[in-house]
Amino acid sequence: MSTDLIYPIALLGGFGLVFGVVLAIAALVFAVEIDPRVEAIEKLLPGANCGGCGFPGCSGYAEAMVLAGASGSMCPAVKPAERAKIGEILGIVIEESKPMIAVVRCAGCVTTEKSKYDYMGEQDCATAVILAGGPNHCRYGCVGMGSCVKACRFDAIHLRDGQTPEVDPAKCIACGKCAGACPKSLIAIMPADRDVIVMCSSRGKGKPVKDICAVGCIACGLCSKKCPETAITIEYNLPVIDYNKCTSCGTCAEVCPQKSILFKGKKQVAIGAEK
Amino acid sequence: MMNDILVLVIGAIFVNNFVLARFLGICPFVGVSRKLGDAIGMGIAVIFVLMLASVTCWLTYFYLLQPMKMEYMTTIVFILIIAALVQFVESVIKKIAPALYKSLGIYLPLITTNCAVLGLAILNVQSNYTLLQTVLHTIGASVGFTMALVLMAGIRERLEYADIPPSLRGVPITFVLAGLLAISFMGFIGML
Secondary structure, three states, X not given: OOHHXXXXXXXXXXXXXXXXXXXXXXXXXXXXXXXXXXXXXXXXXXXXXXXXXOOOHHHHHHHHXXXXXXXXXXXXXXXXXXXXXXHHHHOOOOOOOOOEEEEEOOOOOOOOOOOOOOXXXXXXXXXXXXXXXXXXXXXXXXXXOOHXXXXXXXXXXXXXXXXXXXXXXXXXXXXXXHHXXXXXXXXXXXXXXXXXXXXXXXXXXXXHHHHHOOOOOOOOOHHHHHOOOOOEEEEOOEEEEXXXXXXXXXXXXXXXXXXXXXXXXXXXXXXXXXX | OHHHHHHHHXXXXXXXXXXXXXXXXXXXXXXXXXXXXXXXXXXXXXXXXXXXXXXXHHHHHHHHHOOOOOHHHHHHHHHHHHXXXXXXXXXXXXXHOHHHHHHHHHHOHHHOOOHXXXXXXXXXXXXXXXXXXXXXXXXXXXXXXXXXXXXXXXXXHHHOOOOOOHHHOOHHHHHHHHHHHHHHHHHHOOOO
């Protein structure tokens, strides 16, 4: 090999080696003592750095717990066994927080109408929304390009039929990243034990809504009238359920002419089947 | 002799101020100039890194790269040296002054990519300075950098109490300020 090749390699290699050694020594000499509990707790956390706890990554949360006394129940993703171990390290008892889940409040555009325009841009919901609110006719509804799917670090949300996002309750830890990614704010984080969910966010009323979506809420008010507990009020042309009064009887879902209300995860009509 | 020294140092501090005349090192200039204490701390860290880096780079260039006819390796070797130095300074600061370390935050490792450091090193070798000239130039450059930072921090601290339009608060007004400072420093042209 010519010297032209050897010299640069040797030079850079030599520098790298020398600096590596110097820095290693410096790291030892100038080592700062970190509380060993921080590392121990960090190992017990899921390590997804989702930010659901509100701290910068799992290491940030571990530091906050040990050094700043942050509550131990802020991580939605840690399993009960790990949570107990973290409690042991910190010397406290950590309470279970109520399991939450992400819910997508839109059943997807169920319509035979063609989209407003042929969208040929980047397959990202927020980007598509810049152009007249997205290619779908319903301006409140899901754009269907999967920004929420990309935002999820736990593989808990997927596009069913390539259009409507569906949350996998087994994997979702309600960190809120999908909710933040949705440009139409369709995803809400709510307690996982709710049986009745309104699957529409359209503030439109009557025929215009029916024309563009077969399962869109037309604000007829039947659910509100028929609810035996009067738990439903209509605000901005959408039913709002008071979950303190709701007894999960399913009447509202039965009487809804558009089948917009989801009861116990059972879809009244094969949503998305006709497209 | 004294004349040359003065020309080099004063030139680097005022006439060719690295931040306000050469527009190098804008990142810490805008990022660390919120508080006077942080600005001084950052300035001292940069002075330290600049001194070590420019001397090491000069020595490497004239005793290693030029004799072996490897001037083309200048950029990458200089960056390697600067990166290692900044890592070293980071470890030292973390141990000795943890409060300063926390307040500098991400801007300390960003000294590595600070174009002022690489710019100074390359300027020194391009202008074919002797070692003494290099040291003087570096003193001037680093003092000038710190001075610009301190000036900006002093003004920005007072600006906190001013009634600035909402859209200009924070970085926008800082850039306007930087522009005004740069214009005022233009007055030094022709001084030498």
